[in-house]
Amino acid sequence: MKKYVVKQYQESDYAVWNAFIGQAKNATFLFHRNFMEYHKDRFEDFSLLVYDEEKLIAVLPANRVEETVYSHQGLTYGGLMYSSKINGEIVGDIIESLLFFLKEKGMKFFYFKPIPSFYSSGGNHEIDFFLIKNGAFLDKKEMNLAINLALPLTISKSKLKHFRKIEALDLEIVEEQQLQSFWELVLEPRLLEKYDAKPVHTLQEITKLKSNFPDNIKQFSVYYNDDIIAGITLFETDTVVKSQYGATTKKGEELRALDFLFINLIHKYKREGKQFFDMGIVNDDNEKGYHVGLLKQKEELGCAVYSQDFYKMNLI
Template identity: 70%
Template sequence: MTKFIVKKYHQNDYSIWNEFIAQAKNATFLFHRDFMEYHQDRFVDFSLLIFEEEKLKAILPANKSENSVYSHQGLTYGGLVFLNKLKAEKVESILDEILVFLKENAIEAFYYKPIPSFYFPNGNHETDFFLFKRGAISERKEMNLAVNLELPLQISKSKLKHFRRIENLDLDIIEEEDFEPFWDSILAPRLLEKFDTKPVHTKEEILLLKAKFPEKIRQYSVYQNDEIVAGITIFETKNVVKSQYGATSEKGEKVRALDFLFINLIHKYKRKGKRFFDMGIVNEENESGYHPGLLKQKEELGCTVYNQDFYKINIK
């Protein structure tokens, strides 16, 4: 029986890692080392490479915290990454070798968050099944809202009514290279005011990532009389566009500038042939576990609910 060899990522693996990501069945640019390492000072990397007869067969973007390993806390999603030709039985064997490796390294728990299913039309649930069969529990679920762009759009009548009205309000949509107007004038102050929080990425970090991934990270802003009133930061992958950030000023709220931008982008990416428009999660620390207002807003824009799963397996 073929033996799989698991090793921790080292900076010397930079090229082989990124070459594998470019060919993988279930990877996005978030797994490129240039993306993963923009916040390397915040996480202890514990990424793994799995070889069979010296050929790289799978990778696991991961970090370590105390005696636990996570796939990866600094990324929106994660999971075991492999090529399309890798069959399920080998995925099972690779997972077993990873669990052995974790135990040998005194890891007590492994937390796993796969990519939402709509990112990959060829499926991506092998690892979830094998984790479950080895005692993994569903630690939690989050509702991930997304528009299926391959189906007729289901934008609510009220949204479309306002959209047609505000089309005549002299609003200009601009794709811009400069993230500063949106970050400084809209996103950061509005998040602080409404939620007492900050963007996950600092302005300097998003500018760095934009420079490294110019075709994957885009900024769309809405201006009225040369004043920015709303914006959406897009992360673009092969099949999916994700609104990583969306916000509007008080003036923009009055003219529903953010809805105007969302609807225009939904139509834009539908024409471009993207499969899904991902609007992210709606979770909140309350009894119901979600933000009712956000859920309603995204459903009215045509979203339906997909699961974002989180698993935990104790290492025995």
Template identity: 45%
Template sequence: MQNLTVKKYQSNYHSIWNAFVLKNNSATFLFDRGFMEYHSDRFQDFSLMVYKEDELIAIMPANIKDNVLYSHQGLTYGGLILDKTYEKKVIVAIYEVLIAFLNKHGIKALRIKSLPEFYDHTVHNTNKILKDNFKATVYQRHKVLSIDYGLPFTIHKTKLKNYRKNQNKGFVIQDNNGFDIFWNHVLIPRLKLKHKTKPVHTLEEIELLHHRFPNHIKQYNIFLNDEILAGITIFDKGSIVKSQYGATTERGEKTRALEYLFLYLTYKFKEEGKQFFSMGTVSDNSNQLGYNPGLLKQKEELGCHIYAQEFLLIEAQ
């Protein structure tokens, strides 16, 4: 492919970038500038745009740190987002001009956080091209758990039994986007107690993002006798929905409230015609296996299958 050029994203390209994201099947609202820039104070943006003559054919949400370009560290996934499926020689040509651009700007390496396999069926082939043609190495591989609604349900029989039994318990599920009660009474206390950590998003940040993307960021909370027991924050990406946060109180754990809410949403999203319900990764660097086997078992028993997400390193010089 001839006449390829690379431009660094600038604020005056805002509408062009977002128009590309809006019409692209692989791009989700996480690549919208309104989402990417909520934490612009934490990352030095160095997003790239690839043109064929005057036509924008690819974007890469990215930030730069210590002369290394990252497919954005503030996003769950990223990499090069193409406007359509291209054959191998075109992908090679695009990456050649990208790497030449990085060399010109003194950037020594590119770290790519690929889309999980079920987001884009071409990811595996693209990653193979990078390994074969640009000596890309896999420096990390995540197990991402997701329900594929195109396959028969594989929910564990015990989970189903408990779900049916608990339908008469008196649970009340609210979808009125009560982020504050979930953050302050469930998520923050639970993460502090169990993991001595905090949510990636503050309450103010998640409420800001919900205001910007009300159809994409949703909160479901489950109550018993007016007491909140658990909640799940959903990022709705169209055909794919993802549980961004899920947490329960101690009483909620005893009553299986979070499990009940997950199964309730599993059936709800199937009825809505979703293709995948992602429950995120089970990666755990503190475990010698690299993942949490207990969490893996829980998500598989909820009906999830394992998909790979590869993190690639390309030396630019």
């Protein structure tokens, strides 16, 4: 085994980190420091950089809670980011070097949340292999729903039937540069009413993120008689578009405005050559472990089930 030098991220590494994320084979804009640090007051950063002598070859976005390190809790997905020039054997040595570093720092547990496989067209499952080889075990598995846009669409007949009816209505789809209308008039009140919950991002946070990443964060809203009735906030990468937030008012629910918007966006991104439309997980705290209605809704829009795995490792 070759041992690599592992270093904890410091503010002085900002430019080096971001430059690496820009060329890593399995990274997205979520790992840029301008995204990761919007909630830095909520997490103790413990991101790591891996060097082969003077050359940076991998980074691990992470945070710590006491003696536990997480592949970052503040991100939808995480994992180890590395160059396309890195082969499987080197990944194995990187993993062992990281684990050695964590143990040296007195860490007792390590939780690893890999990026879903469809984000990396070049593949990156060697990470999972070497984690398990070093004693990691599957701690949790969730269903991540996504549409492979390279295949023929399989939207259900009932969804398409309602879609054709909705098309006859005077609904307007608008790509908006501001998120205030959707957040304050649709998303926040709907989440509060239905789930007694709030969005993960505040309006101020998502506005700042959109200003930092205008090409990656998009807002599409549906208007009826000049009133906003539904919307979807999207996170775009080069190959994948993810529905980060989707919500509708009661009027929008009556008109099935959210389905109308989803189907239009699915066709839009298929035309534009995106590879996948990610609609996220459907987990729930009920006895089934998933939200039955959400699973059905997403499958009827043409989604298939992909795994979102979570690994745990005891370091002591």
